[in-house]
Amino acid sequence: MSASTENFLKTIYCFQKLEARDTKPGSIAKALGISNAAATDMARKLSEKDLLEYRKYQALQLTPKGERLALQVIRKHRLWETFLYRTFNMSLLEIHNEAELLEHATSDRMSEILWNYLEKPSFDPHGDPIPNGYGFVDFEKDSTVLFKAEEKQEYRIIRLVSNDEEFYNFCCDNKIEIGNDIKVAKQYSKNQLTEILIHERQIVIPKEFSNNIYVTKVNDQ
Amino acid sequence: MSASTENFLKTIYCFQKLEARDTKPGSIAKALGISNAAATDMARKLSEKDLLEYRKYQALQLTPKGERLALQVIRKHRLWETFLYRTFNMSLLEIHNEAELLEHATSDRMSEILWNYLEKPSFDPHGDPIPNGYGFVDFEKDSTVLFKAEEKQEYRIIRLVSNDEEFYNFCCDNKIEIGNDIKVAKQYSKNQLTEILIHERQIVIPKEFSNNIYVTKVNDQ
DNA sequence: TAAAAGATTTAAGCATACTTAAATATTAAT
DNA sequence: ATTAATATTTAAGTATGCTTAAATCTTTTA
Incomplete structure (x- = not known):
């Protein structure tokens, strides 16, 4: 094509x-x-x-066939955006322009490598969902924003959406990435701070950021 | 273009x-x-x-103009190869095939980003030099193809280039890797076979493969 | 509702990047 | 040095992906 x-x-x-x-x-x-x-x-x-x-x-x-192809191209575009953003710290505008070129020169194998390397992201840095080959990944029904999460409960990060460059820098610096598991230590409700445990480290997240972090409960078995 | x-x-x-x-x-x-x-x-x-x-x-x-363009494409190809190899651990064959696509969808800005990210590499994973836009960085002058190497002489492997999957499998199986030292035991000229010693093991390499293995003399001091 | 305005389609044409088949030039062999 | 074999070029044709201009259809509005 x-x-x-x-x-x-x-x-x-x-x-x-x-x-x-x-x-x-x-x-x-x-x-x-x-x-x-x-x-x-x-x-x-x-x-x-x-x-x-x-x-x-x-x-x-x-047609269904055309839609499948369109989704694959969009998938490649958004995987590249995510990759370029995380790896090279390129701006939201730059990642779009480069992805616009790369999306047409990407084998299916390459896109699966990107997908796994990025730990199966659901959204690109713009906050746009990344489709799998059949359509968009289902939005987790029971997702909450970290800001409203319960204390002492374990969660998995499933979505990071913002237009704020600093938000993404913060996530990157603190290993807040889609797929990672965290535990909510404490909600400082009055000051709108959330204290979490991630990778053995405790960090405090202000509302401005915790409102952009979507999580879902992890059911231990 | x-x-x-x-x-x-x-x-x-x-x-x-x-x-x-x-x-x-x-x-x-x-x-x-x-x-x-x-x-x-x-x-x-x-x-x-x-x-x-x-x-x-x-x-x-x-022409000089044509050569400059050719060098830029080769540069992009080899930067992508280096990047894919280091970042995703892809095989020597895979990086070639993917780079063959990506090289044509790479802006000059993108190739500078890769170049800096990789810390200004001089050679790609095949051992091929990465040109800088004006020409090649210093190339090993006294390199030979293993097929033409001297008997009883010690060499270091500096370059592996092929489009053949079996070639890379062969290299992998026999620890023929860039940087490894070998000794040429015998050249069976009539049958175009080269017998080498590598890691205490003796192997015979047919012309089809020995022509793709570049070596340089190791001067013991 | 009928004409004017606005879109869409058709038609003709162009550049790129190929193809096959025939003509022509070069190289190798006797 | 001719001839045969091989390689290159020319010629004619095709598919893609565009262009502009003219024709046709749809929508607006008066």
Whole structure:
């Protein structure tokens, strides 16, 4: 699959499922910086490959096959973003631009290596969810924000969402990473501080950060 | 610059400067898996862009501009190889295949980030030098291919290059690794076999493999 | 509801990067 | 030195991914 095709499918997916925007060829064309004619042409070709449904003058709809491919590209994009952010401390803008290139040059094996190396992240540094091959990972139903977690209870970190660079630096410095287990030592309610145990270390987290850390209870057996 | 152009220039560079092989369109075509006609066509087009010199029925020669571009692509390739090897412990074959994709989706900024992160490496995991944009950092001058090494002489392995999975498996199984010292026991010239001593063990290496193992004399002092 | 405005599609054309088949030049062999 | 074998080039054609311009359809609005 060419980069053009991948970007086309990706854009339709984002417009349709994530942003509830119009998916007629013209809208996609504008987003991709190509002419309407090119987008119509692409739509016709991709519908012949059973990647999307196209009827004249109608909005484009991804087929299950097209949706799967779109999700794989988005997955690669967000894995690279996560990786570049954590490994090289690149800015949120930079990781996007580099991932935009790398996503088309990434084998399935490479994306699985990234996924495991990053400890199966659920969200990229922008707070966008990372799909697996079939769709988005299920949001944990019983997730809480660390700020509201119970004392003496063990949790697993499942989500880190913020637009704040310092938040991510803080998480990185303190090994607050998705998949890691912690124990809530104490909630200093009045001062809105949460004291946790992570990797044998005790740290105190202010509300500004604990509100962006999503956790789920770990049931010991 | 397209991936096709990058691969074309890269191949000419490697043939011309590193492997002393013929650089007529036919040879390049074979290496890239395209038809002779396509290679001739490409040569004509790239010569119009002043990336190489092309005269009918003659070998292709990179211009300074073409050489600079080739070096940048090779640099990106080898930086990715080094990175993938160190970070993910991928095999020598895998890093080559992934780098082959990534090299064309790498911004100059990205390659500088890699270069600094890796602490300005001079060689990739295969033992190949990493060019700096103007040319290669000092190369081992007195390197030979094991196939042509002298009998009774001690050598150090400095480079392993191949596209063949079995070659790397063979090296791995027999502890043929960069930095290891060996002694050439005998050259069976007629049958193109090289017998070496490595880690107290004697092994016989056929030409297909010994041609991909680069060594340099070890001067005992 | 009918015309004007706005989108979409079709048509024709271009550049890239290939293909196969035929023509032509080079190299090797007798 | 010819001829045969081999390699290169030219020619014609294809698929992709675009372009602009004209034709057609949809939507707006008066």
